[in-house]
Amino acid sequence: MVLKTFGWSFAVTALGLVAAFLYGSWTAFGLVAILSILEVSLSFDNAVVNAGVLKKMSAFWQKIFLTVGILIAVFGMRLVFPVVIVSITASMGPIEAVDLALNNHERYEELVTDAHPAIAAFGGIFLLMIFLDFIFEDRDIKWLGWLERPLAKLGKVDMLSACVALIVLLITSMTFAVHAHQYGGVHADKSQTVLLAGIAGLITYMVVGGLSGFFEDKLEEEEEREHEAEEEAKRSGKQVTGAKLVGKAAFFMFLYLEVLDASFSFDGVIGAFAISNDPVIIALGLGIGAMYVRSLTVYLVRQGTLDDYVYLEHGAHYAIGALAVILLITIQHEINEVITGLIGVVLIVASFLSSVRRNRALAEAEGNGPGEKAEVSSGV
Template sequence: MLLKTFGWSMALTAVGFAAAGFLWGWSGLAVVAILSILEISLSFDNAVVNAGVLKKMNAFWQKIFLTVGVLIAVFGMRLIFPVAIVAITAKMGPIEAFNLSINHPDHYKELVTAAHPAIAAFGGMFLLMIFLDFIFEDRDIKWLGFIERPLAKLGKLDLLSVMVALVVLVVASFTVAKHVGHGGGDESSTVLLAGILGLLAYLVVGGISGHFEEQLEEQEEKDEEEEKEAEASGRKPVSAVGLAGKAAFFMFLYLEVLDASFSFDGVIGAFAITNEIFPMALGLGIGALYIRSLTVYLVRKGTLDDYVYLEHGAHYAIGALAIILMITIEYEINDVITGLIGVVLIGASFWSSVRRNRNEAVAGGDGEGGSGAGPGPSEPAAVTSE
């Protein structure tokens, strides 16, 4: 399973490292390796969230995610995106911006850094909406019940996620966006506009995806009824094949926008290591390959079903990343800190899942049984609400 899922990533890593060593020497190889590790550490929570969406899609669209999706992630976000940002913000042509990135990397870095407030506001709002919609939804399984229970009750208010996100955006525009960078420039209007665009992007893409997800749930309920009828009549039941067609396309689009939002901090943080666009794209691209492979591995192994708090931990990490992105509009936060926050939250949720499974196994052995819909009866109250 590991070789089948990660084989392409390992092979392309070997090719990429060999190319880096040949083109840029040992120093270039070291830069590419560091950037690969940086991307993986910053985007592990992305893999967990992606897996929650990808498992609803059929095998064909899962392959599309691994092939076409990787090309978009590597060439689109890690190579073309920084050039496009410079072209837009500096009001120059894309070819001129690309030439600038190759011939004048220091000036190119300055222009990308100058665009950071808009990038952070857009990505921060998109990720914040993902977290808020998750935390305000009433779920059968709760990880941190003392937080999630009251928030689920508040979540019954219409458009609460949007209202909270807008409040965060307004506060950011009048605080961290007032004195940005060494020049102390006012980026309030830029942050407001970019944040609203990020919010709109989530509402449009997420709304369409959510519509098709609801259709899928209705279809699943219908399939369950048909399977019961088929079993009762002795006919062979027909299994569902997952999202396909338009539904899968919009889910795929949602995944790509989600990946773009996660990649913002990695692309910006990469400039602290190198100004060279090609080593940067190669290193971040290799990291993106492993994140994609990890997503598919989680789906094929059914990890999210076995470790039910992983999605919770990933969404908490998303919420933390959203706030960090907003703070970095004015203040610099080391990428190591950003990556560690995500790793710690996901690690804690994984350990809680292991404890839950262990307690359910003990309870089942005692004849009390534990349903897969919630934590076992002996789970500590500090960890779950059930």
């Protein structure tokens, strides 16, 4: 199972490290290895969240996610995206930007760093919307009940997530953006840039998420029929798998996953410049890491880990919320990428341990006597 799921990741790792060695000897080899670890540590929460979406999709679209999707993730976000940012912010053509990336690493890093406020605002608001939509939804299973219950009640207000996100964006544009961090430690007023980029992030989330949700809703009747068939199968001792997203619904879910991956990638792409400003090394290192994140996502789906450890999804979304806040703060203040990665890991580990405690409590309750499973406290 592990080899089948992670086989491509192992192969890409070997090829990437060999390419790095040929490109820049042992120095490049070491930098690529470090960047790979950085990407995995920063994006572990991405894998958990992606798994929650991917499990709704058919096997075909899961393969598309691992093949076409990884090409978009590696070449699009890890290689092309920084070049596009430089091209737009420096008002130069893409060919000139590529030449700059390959032949003038310092100037390339400067332009990408100067574009960080816009990148952080776009990604921060997009991720914040994901967190808010999750936390404002009334769920049967709650991890931090003392927090999630009152927020779920507030979530009954229409468009609350968008309102909160816009308020956060407005505050950010009037505070952090006024003294936005730029290359060389200088600061500049990027209020308008941050405001426009944040609105673009909000619009992107609403359009992509809305389209995927629209087509997903069309399957509700089919899923209801599938549920009835599943109940009938249980009574007869057979097993029926749930309905999976296909066609347009799966396509827009795929787009949603790609945008989600892109938003998670912002901190990794920007943070990579703290380790190397060579675009080839960055692409190799982050590309290897991205492959492992994709494989981990599929592994979580196939193993049913999210069903067994019910608080993992909660922990991942809290990590998303933390990352969104961190991205917005980094518009003015520099925050070490290690801190960013550790916050996500700590939240996910905590949710995993809470899930383990819950499973043990349920097992003990079943052992004490028959009866319907009752929801137990997460212990947090």
